[in-house]
Amino acid sequence: MRFTLATSIVALAVLAVAAPQPTGQRIGMAIPITKRSSLVNADKSVDFDALKSHVAAGKAKIRQGFTTYEKNTGMKHPSDVGGVERRGAGEPLTDDQSQLWYGSISVGTPAQSFTVDFDTGSSDLFLPGSRCDSSCKGHTIWDPSSSSTSKDLGKSFSLAYGDKSTVSGEQYNDTVSIAGFSATTQTLGAANTYSSGFQSSQFPADGLMGMAFQSISSYGASPVFQTLVSDGSVSDPVFSFKLSSSGAELYIGGSNSALYAGDFTYSLVMHQGFWEVKMDNVKGNGETILTNVNAIIDTGATLIIGIPSDVSTLYNALGGTAAPSAGQGYYTFPCSSFPSISLTFGGKSFPIAASALNLGPVSSGSSDCVSGLVGQDTGSSFWTVGDVFLQGVYTAFDVGNTQVGFAKLA
Template sequence: IMKWLLLLSLVALSQCRVTKVSLKKGKSLRQNLKEHGLLEEFLKKHPYNLASKYFPSLANDYASEPLTNYMDIEYFGTISIGTPAQEFSVLFDTGSSNLWVPSVYCSSPACTNHNRFNPSDSSTYQDTSENVSIQYGTGSMTGILGYDTVQVGGIVDTNQIFGLSETEPGSFLYYSPFDGILGLAFPSISSSGATPVFDNMMNEGLVSQDLFSVYLSSGSFVMFGGIDSSYYSGNLNWIPLSAETYWEITMDSVTMNGQTIACSSGCQAIIDTGTSLLAGPSTGISNIESYIGASDGTISCSDMSSLPNIIFTINGIEFPVPASAYIIDQRGSFIDVPTSSGELWILGDVFIRQYYVVFDRANNQMGLAPVA
């Protein structure tokens, strides 16, 4: 009896995992375009509307979803799909919910210079008759949905639905440092109703806790099923979600040197690993840039040391972001969210680099603590 109990315990342990996926910080699309002398032309042709990710009705011909500020995205990790495994570099995006990768069915330039999934090389692939379409800046990612084994770190998810791209129009994906996207938001915003990867992990009992955590400082990673307290100082501050779509919370205010500069009556904020910068309504962003003396977004080197923190107060707790974080190459890391749907802020990587973030699906809450 003891032998069988031990075996059962080992089986349970093998199925319930905590796994850490290392994230690379590589060249951003902005850097790649600049090195190829294409940045200025690209920006003229493809103006950017961040609001389209969160409010599709506001999308214009150039709006994109789900790559938000794709120009500066730098964090991506490796997963594998199929049997035997085919490896892909993906953006782990808490602001979208679909997993998709380029496929051999796609002949767009953006596919031909990235890893492409070949279903015929996988003995575990199952096709479907379903299509998937996600709008991008110069067209769309279109493709088909299929099922296969997806391995993320040490977790093997044997029946995961994912998108195989057939078209990827435009040039921005051509220069992106990752192959595809692994969305970590809620099923309610998943295109074609496809079950997100983390939902499948939870449903199959593949994670020891129904949460994942993100660390974007030195040695970046996303950890599925666990929290590593050695990467943060103090205690985690738990914040309830205000919606189960994106990782959306209610923010109390945005202040600098004790002066309220935005969100004076409370507002909504989304914590999004797929957005590089700090984004907010035009008035709030203008107030910040005016307060720090930015001219066309540029800051004088001599002013850097005297710039104040931006304080985001959430659930009664102050979360400061110092000038060393929000000024990059003498420019403020801010972008407008043009929306008529109330005051919305997107706390992207500029914010997340300062805090260890726990995305808790079991309790629909988020945990934040300063990085150690």
């Protein structure tokens, strides 16, 4: 039996956290965000069906990004190596999109509030539309006809985010506001149907807001934050995340200095599309085991998903044990002695907290626990670095300089 574990829901109203500053200083605003997670059962053991579903969703999202990149640019994405493994017969998967960080935006004139999953691994915004069937029940519905600033673009869309998880509908332009900043003539989708993974019982947010680059937009349109920049709504072309069980927030127009300590360490984006950067190395128990690994930084991912051969090398060095009950690419360690693993960006190593790396026991009462760093073929030459790592750092996504910065949490 699968059980959904959700953190306490905090108020999702837009919150301004930056006081007025002298002219010339950059001013940002923040909104609180909440996590929904369901990778464990009621007894705290790992739900392998949900785990596999999450990996399947990540594979599908990357594949869609590669396909869209080629359509938009006329070139194959440099990190697209193809050959992604297909799901084997008899492998159980749940259509579950409930690994997400979500908060509030508003759309239209007059403005109407919605909750969205903030996803740096995709680039499009969609909401349940007024023509949506019963699959959108339980979500706040967006009716473009009720907004004086909406415009029907006469285009349809279809997005795939996981195993059989799709969203389809019509494209519109309208005003989208987040943390007090407004993007005018923003392209977004009004969904006519949600697959089960996006229904309210599985996906508590109303919709999803992609925060990667235009080259992987299925609409072929500027993502919301880039529109804010081009409209001149934000003076600092940076957005930042604190992904933590306490005080999580998305900061628009810079970074919140109260939430991190010291300086940022930056890595340049290698290929615009995803937020893809060079990871200098991966260390285990203080020793460098892997070097020169490409990685995308994805707030829409819970796990760290590595290239299978890399992950096998890492765990062979650390004494990890393959988890046959989960399938290829999943590993365990004694619950009481998880290894120390760190990822290095821009010459600085950032440790992964054992509490984040340890997903939970293999089964109820087991002394072996599952690692949140898994090896899977995603058809790419990069790793996907998600919440297992990101909840331990403060992360800045710098659109102006096309780089990602990490800092120690305060």
